[in-house]
Amino acid sequence: KKGYKPIGKFKNEKDSFVLIGYLKNQDNIKISSFCLENHIIPILYLEEVDFAESEVVYTQKHEDIYTNIKTGKADIGLMYKKNYDEIKDKDKIPIIREISTNMSHFVMVKSKYYEKVRKAFYQIENFEPTDEIEFLESFNIVLKIEELLKIKEFFDISEFIYEIPFIGVIIYKEKIKYANKYTHDLLKYSEKELQGINFEDIISSEFREKIKPNVEKVLRGEYFSQYFENIKLRAKNGQKRYVFAFSKTVLYKGEHARLFIFVDITKQIKYQKLYKVLRSINKSITTAITEKELYKTVCETLVKELDIKFAWIGALDEKGKSFNVIHKCGEEQGYLQNIKLSTEDKSLEEKGPVNIVCKEGKIFINPDTENNPAMAPWKAEMLKRGFLSSVSIPIKKYGKVVATINIYSSEKHFFEEENISILKEIESDLSFALEKIDIIRNSIILKKAVKKSDYWVIITDEKGKILYVNDFVVNLTGYKKEELIGQTTAIFKSGYHSKEFYKQLWETILSGKEFSSIFVNRKKNGEVFYIEESIIPIELEGNIKRFISIGIDITKEKKLYEEVKKLKFYNIQTNLYNFNGFLSKVEEILKKEKKLAALAIVDIREFTYINKTYGIKTGDLIIKQIAKRLKRYFRKTDILGKIGGDEFAILFADLRKKEDAFIIEEKINKCFQEPFRIDGTEIKILINAGIAIYPDDGKEFYELYENASTALLLAKKEGANVVKFFSRELENKAKGFVYAKNLVERAIEKELFIFFYQPYFKTSDLSLVGFEALARIKDENGKIYSPYQFIDYLEHSPYLDNFRQFALEEITEKINRWNIPISVNVSARSFKDPMFAEQIIHQTKDLKKPLILEITERVFMEDIEKTKELIQEFTKYETVKVSIDDFGTGYSSLSYLKDLNADILKIDMSFIRQMLEDKKSKAIVEGIIHIAKSLGMLTVAEGVETKEQLQTLKQFECDYVQGFLLKKPMPEEEVEEFLKNNANIKRFKQYD
Numbered sequence: 002k003k004g005y006k007p008i009g010k011f012k013n014e015k016d017s018f019v020l021i022g023y024l025k026n027q028d029n030i031k032i033s034s035f036c037l038e039n040h041i042i043p044i045l046y047l048e049e050v051d052f053a054e055s056e057v058v059y060t061q062k063h064e065d066i067y068t069n070i071k072t073g074k075a076d077i078g079l080m081y082k083k084n085y086d087e088i089k090d091k092d093k094i095p096i097i098r099e100i101s102t103n104m105s106h107f108v109m110v111k112s113k114y115y116e117k118v119r120k121a122f123y124q125i126e127n128f129e130p131t132d133e134i135e136f137l138e139s140f141n142i143v144l145k146i147e148e149l150l151k152i153k154e155f156f157d158i159s160e161f162i163y164e165i166p167f168i169g170v171i172i173y174k175e176k177i178k179y180a181n182k183y184t185h186d187l188l189k190y191s192e193k194e195l196q197g198i199n200f201e202d203i204i205s206s207e208f209r210e211k212i213k214p215n216v217e218k219v220l221r222g223e224y225f226s227q228y229f230e231n232i233k234l235r236a237k238n239g240q241k242r243y244v245f246a247f248s249k250t251v252l253y254k255g256e257h258a259r260l261f262i263f264v265d266i267t268k269q270i271k272y273q274k275l276y277k278v279l280r281s282i283n284k285s286i287t288t289a290i291t292e293k294e295l296y297k298t299v300c301e302t303l304v305k306e307l308d309i310k311f312a313w314i315g316a317l318d319e320k321g322k323s324f325n326v327i328h329k330c331g332e333e334q335g336y337l338q339n340i341k342l343s344t345e346d347k348s349l350e351e352k353g354p355v356n357i358v359c360k361e362g363k364i365f366i367n368p369d370t371e372n373n374p375a376m377a378p379w380k381a382e383m384l385k386r387g388f389l390s391s392v393s394i395p396i397k398k399y400g401k402v403v404a405t406i407n408i409y410s411s412e413k414h415f416f417e418e419e420n421i422s423i424l425k426e427i428e429s430d431l432s433f434a435l436e437k438i439d440i441i442r443n444s445i446i447l448k449k450a451v452k453k454s455d456y457w458v459i460i461t462d463e464k465g466k467i468l469y470v471n472d473f474v475v476n477l478t479g480y481k482k483e484e485l486i487g488q489t490t491a492i493f494k495s496g497y498h499s500k501e502f503y504k505q506l507w508e509t510i511l512s513g514k515e516f517s518s519i520f521v522n523r524k525k526n527g528e529v530f531y532i533e534e535s536i537i538p539i540e541l542e543g544n545i546k547r548f549i550s551i552g553i554d555i556t557k558e559k560k561l562y563e564e565v566k567k568l569k570f571y572n573i574q575t576n577l578y579n580f581n582g583f584l585s586k587v588e589e590i591l592k593k594e595k596k597l598a599a600l601a602i603v604d605i606r607e608f609t610y611i612n613k614t615y616g617i618k619t620g621d622l623i624i625k626q627i628a629k630r631l632k633r634y635f636r637k638t639d640i641l642g643k644i645g646g647d648e649f650a651i652l653f654a655d656l657r658k659k660e661d662a663f664i665i666e667e668k669i670n671k672c673f674q675e676p677f678r679i680d681g682t683e684i685k686i687l688i689n690a691g692i693a694i695y696p697d698d699g700k701e702f703y704e705l706y707e708n709a710s711t712a713l714l715l716a717k718k719e720g721a722n723v724v725k726f727f728s729r730e731l732e733n734k735a736k737g738f739v740y741a742k743n744l745v746e747r748a749i750e751k752e753l754f755i756f757f758y759q760p761y762f763k764t765s766d767l768s769l770v771g772f773e774a775l776a777r778i779k780d781e782n783g784k785i786y787s788p789y790q791f792i793d794y795l796e797h798s799p800y801l802d803n804f805r806q807f808a809l810e811e812i813t814e815k816i817n818r819w820n821i822p823i824s825v826n827v828s829a830r831s832f833k834d835p836m837f838a839e840q841i842i843h844q845t846k847d848l849k850k851p852l853i854l855e856i857t858e859r860v861f862m863e864d865i866e867k868t869k870e871l872i873q874e875f876t877k878y879e880t881v882k883v884s885i886d887d888f889g890t891g892y893s894s895l896s897y898l899k900d901l902n903a904d905i906l907k908i909d910m911s912f913i914r915q916m917l918e919d920k921k922s923k924a925i926v927e928g929i930i931h932i933a934k935s936l937g938m939l940t941v942a943e944g945v946e947t948k949e950q951l952q953t954l955k956q957f958e959c960d961y962v963q964g965f966l967l968k969k970p971m972p973e974e975e976v977e978e979f980l981k982n983n984a985n986i987k988r989f990k991q992y993d
Contacts, residue, residue, distance in 0.1 A: 005109040007136040008119050012127045018100040019085050022070045022077030033058045033066045033075035070094050107136055169244070171261040172253050173200040175216055179253070187265055189237040200261070205233035205241055215248065219259045224250040231270070234263075238369075239389065240414045243270040268419065275423040278306045283430055288540060290441055293327070295434055299406065300330040309410045310387060313337065314396070316404040317359065327404065334386045340379055354393045358405050364424050365393040368414045383409070392416040394424055397432040398439070406431070440515060440537055457532050457552035463511075465489040468547070477554060479525035490550070495529050497521035510538045510548055519555070531559040572643040574621060575628035583642030587652050588702050590640065591695060597656040598695040599665055602709045606687040606721055607799055608647035619679050623686065626677050634672045650706075659694060666692065666724045673722070687721035689713055698727045714738050720797040720830060741794035744786060748778045749800050755779050756811060757970035758823070760979075761941055761963035764954055770961050771822035771853070774812050775970050776804075796828040805831055809844040809852075815973075816850050819980060824853035824884055829860045833867075838874050845880040853905065855886040861901065872902050884941070888929060899936060906933040908959075910944025917949055930957045 024030070034057055058075050060066050066078040067088055077097065085096070108128075110118045122128055169187060172179040180195050188195070188203060195203075204212050211232070218225060229246040236242060246263035253260075285298035296314045303312040313329035326337055354365040354375070368390050370376050370383045376391075383391070388409035396404040406427075410416065416424075457477070460469040467485050475482050478493065485492065498521065509516040517535040524530060534552030541547060570582030578586060591598065605611075605627070612620040624643070631641050631649060640652040653665055669690050676683040691713030699705030708727040716725035718738050748754050758772040776795075778786040795804060808825060816823050831837055845852045854875070861868035875881040884905035885898070908929050915922035926942070933940045942954050945964030954962055971979065 004112055006112050006115050007131050007133060008108045008110055008115070008122050009128055009130040010105040010107050012129050014106060016102050016104040016106055017082040018079055018102065019082045020077060020079055020097045020100065021067070021085065021094045022075070022097060023095075024097060025076060029056055030077065031056045031058055031075045033060060033069040033078040035060060035063055035066065035080065064088070067094065105131075107131065167264065169261075169263045169265070171200070171263075172251070172258050173216075173261065174219055174256070174258050175199055177203075178258060187236070187242060188234060189240075194237070200259075203234050203236075205235050208232050215259060219250055219257055226250075229263075231266070232263075238413060241267075241412045243267045271415075271420060272423065274307050275420060275427075278302055279423060279427055279430070281306060282427060282434075285434075288542070289434065290438060292435060292438055295431075295438065296328040296404075299431065300328045303406070303408055304331040307408070307410075309408055309415070311336065311409040312407065314404055314406050317402070324405075331409075332386065336382055336386055336388075339382050354391075354407075358393045358395045359402050362395050362397065362402050364395065364421060364428065366416050366418060366421070366424075367391045368417050371413075387411045389413045390415045392424060394428050394431075396428065396435065398435040403435070437513075437515075441539060455553070457534065457550065457554065459490065459550040461490060461548045461550070463546040463548070465491070465548070467492075477524070477530065478522075493520075493522035495521045495523040497529075506536070510536050513538050513540070519559070520552070530554060530556040575625055575643045577628050577631075577649075578640065578642035578644075580642065580644040583640065583644055583650055583652075584702055584706075586640050586642075587705075590652065590654055591702065594654060596654065597659065599653040599656060599662045599692055600695065600699075600705045600709045601651045601653070601665055601669065601690055601692045601724075602644070602706070602713050603649045603651070603669060603688055603690045604713055604717065605647040605649075606689060606717075610799075611684065611686075615679070615682070615684065619682075619684075622679050623677050623684065626679075627672075627686070630672050634668050650709075656694075659697075662692060662694060662726065666690070666726075669724055670722065689716040689721070690724040691716055691727060692724065693727040718794055718797050738794060741791045742798070744778060744791050745795050745798060745800055747780075748791075749803060751781070753778050753780055754804065754807060755972065756808070756815075757972055758815075758976050759963060759970040760968050761961045762967055764942075764951075764959050764962050767962075767967070769821070771824065771850075772815075772819075772976070773855075773963065773970075774808070774815075774823050774825045776808070796830055801828065801830060802834075805840075809840070813844055813848055813852060816848050816852060819976070820849050821980075822850045822853055822882070824855050826855045826857075826886065827860070829857075829863065832856065832860050832871070833864075838871055841875070841881060842878060845878065848880040851880050851882045853882045853884050855884045855907065856903075857886045858888060861885070869900060869902075876902060898932075903938060905939045905941055907941045907943055910964075913942050913944045913950055913954075913964075914946070916953065917947075923953070926954075926959075927957050930959050934958070 058069060060069065063080050063084040066075075066080045067085070067090075069075040070078050071094065078094075082099065108122060119130070123130060164181070166183055168181075169184040170179070170181040171177055171184055177196050177198060177200055180190075180192070185192055185195060190198075200216070201209050201212060211229075215227065227248045229244070229248070232244055232246055234242045234244055243266050244263040245266050246261060248259055248261045251258055251260045281302040282299055285295060285302070289295040289298060300312050300314060303309060309331065311329070311331035311333055313333070314327045315324035316327050318325060329337065354367070357363050357365045367373050367376050370380055370389050370391065376383065383389075386409075389411055390413050391407065391409045394406045394408075395402045396406060408416070455473055456471070457474055458469075458471040459467060459474060461467055467488055467490060470482060470485050474480075474485070478485075480492070502518075506516050506518075515535055515537050520532045520534050522530055522532055531554070532552040533555045534550055537549045537551070539547045539549060570578060570585065572579045587600070608620065611623065627649065628641070628643065631651065635641065635651060635653075638654055640654070642650045644650045651665075651669075653662070656662060669688070673686050673688050676685045678684075691709045691711065693699055693705050693709035693712060695705055698708045712725040712727035715738060716723040719725070755777050756774045757777050758774055760772050761770055762768060763770050776788055776792065778791060780786070795801060812823050812825055827837075834840075841852070841854070856868070872883050875883055882904040883901075884907055885901070885903050886907045887909045888906050906929065908926055912922045912926050912929075916926050917923070930940050939960040941961040941963060942950075942959050943963050945951055945954065945962045946966050948966070950964075951962060951966065968979075
């Protein structure tokens, strides 16, 4: 097999073996042997070893045979005697038997070395040549080893089959000689019981004639095979089991016997029968047009297809207390006359079939009449007639039990819980059939009654061709009857319904089910009308299908409903939900879905200005276009609403995670990114939006809405096109925002804005250099409001432009009146205004002293190039100077500072306050002053409050100083007095 050829053998030498080890009284002995086939031969001579029942453990080395026995891996071993004699062991394994053979010890060699090796070996003394024929003959001295190995292989496979847990094995002559465990379990017999009975006793009576000849053939010693596709075995408890079997004659313990191998297919057979019943019932459902006809077909089908003894259907009387037998089929044998059938009979078991089926609407399964306590009241009568198992199934109409099907089998356990799903399907289909028969009956009555009535009635064939219309259809649609007959119902199509709608319609009615909906149809003159319609499929004899459409005209009601609904829940202008509709829909979704969601409120900024500038008609068109854009940008599942004059709301349902809310912000911004075009005019719409997350920011609509509104207020404060998300902190900020908003609106309306002026001085001699103008609000009662109470709102409000114009006029007037420079802070929004530079230049052209514009680092760093351009523009005019405010607190990029060409650098007060205690702050102040001087800028130190700070700034050669040490901000009247007395020079000499 491996390509070796025999060269020769030693003269007069024969193989001698020893069987060593310990023989025990056990069925399966483990034998260790060298892995050559001819080593099996001596084992076959041993009476002590049953080769078929033994397990052989092969080894690669002879020494391993000895080791396997020593370590318990084998019981006995077969090895060369020569190898055994060479083993040194004090406790040597004993020899059971020495075996002499006629087999020689051959020398083998690979074919490619054969010629070279053969010549060398022939020169050895006592070595004689041999050939393949002699080798093979000696190999098969007594038995053919390959055939024996095949027997062993067959035994192993057979043993495996016997032990498979779902295959039954029986060996019998007349009586059963052997059966595996699976057979015992299936047929409920013990091993002892089964081996003592005739094989025919476990075969169901109707199949015994097929089996009987087999026993006679076996007794005569005939060999034959037989296949049984479907045969019934009888268990000890009387239960019948369907099996798929194969039978063959075999030798068993020296005698001819029959091997019967089978697989239990009872479950499959029952399912097949029940499904066959189900198919037959379903077929009868499509043809039966009366309950009596349906019940008759069902009873007959059950008895025929299930091969059962008896079936009957009983219907409850009008009071629901007793049964009337509607139909019965099979071997009743007077059973119904001898039992009581009542739902009110207190003598019956509370959990008996009648109560369960009628009162609880559940299927009742009786698997074993003889041993089921629930069947005690009927047990005697049932057993007398061979009703060994039964089932009762409720028949419902519109959810109420109206009848029961009662089925009786001559087999125990014919009905079991594992069949419940099919039984329920039978129950469901019969309930559907009863309801359909009701519909048909009513439809037939209706057809006769409504020919001249105010009902829409059309009958079509299976393709939708019109076969009949009543007068109402003719009068409503404007078509003549002859114009409609032969046409399909598509003649009424309005285009309002989708392809999916018609697909669902046809799938429903072709499956035998009724389809109901409101149809939007079109008359001959094109006018639309609404029909509340039901289409009922009918199958007539000859497999002819018809569809009956019955409906009522609800056009007036529909139009009125739509109008009322639109007025109540929709914004007529945009066809989006109004506030009530939005609230209702959002509450419905939040209650139903309970998933992560987001509510956004979008506000159109300064929409009143748009209406005044472009007209109300244009404003309306913009609102409509905004609604269209929102529909385009957001999903169909998102809820859109116009909830106020210039406010829209959006609910984003089923967010996967909170971070998805950022997509909402992006969509809102994209929606308003492009300008709106109205009659050739492009109008840019600015918005703000506030977003709240469900359920974190609110668990019901109003809480969510209020928090989104709070976020919106904060967004408005920051300026146009800002979208804000709500957090708990925003709630408190919003209160301050509302306070500031009211304060600013009142100040604008009643002209309450004023300025305080804080002077700044030349550091060297404390002479007056100029003033910084600081905004205040002074109310009717003289109360002064500081900037921190309103300035943030003012900078982002629609009133900023008005305030800026007022401030410029006020401050430039003071510059000329007092003949002194005045500085003023410029907001980020003003700085970005394209008209800002032109406004400043125009306002300052006639000034005696310059207006100083203070710009913070944050503002100029937002757009460096634009800042450069503006400052460069202002350098052309002597009346405008630029100061960099709060230097050192923001970006402080020196690379940008060198290119800005500003006039003044203001050192932030935080450094001035810390410079005497903090060396680093002191070094920063000194460094800023030196850098400014190097760049040709003047420096102003803010917040000087002590003499020591003033002295240090003098040493650093800071140009100007400002602070409470020298003078606090003053109202206009005090400034006038201050300048008039010219007292500052005298007052501040004390700090020299």
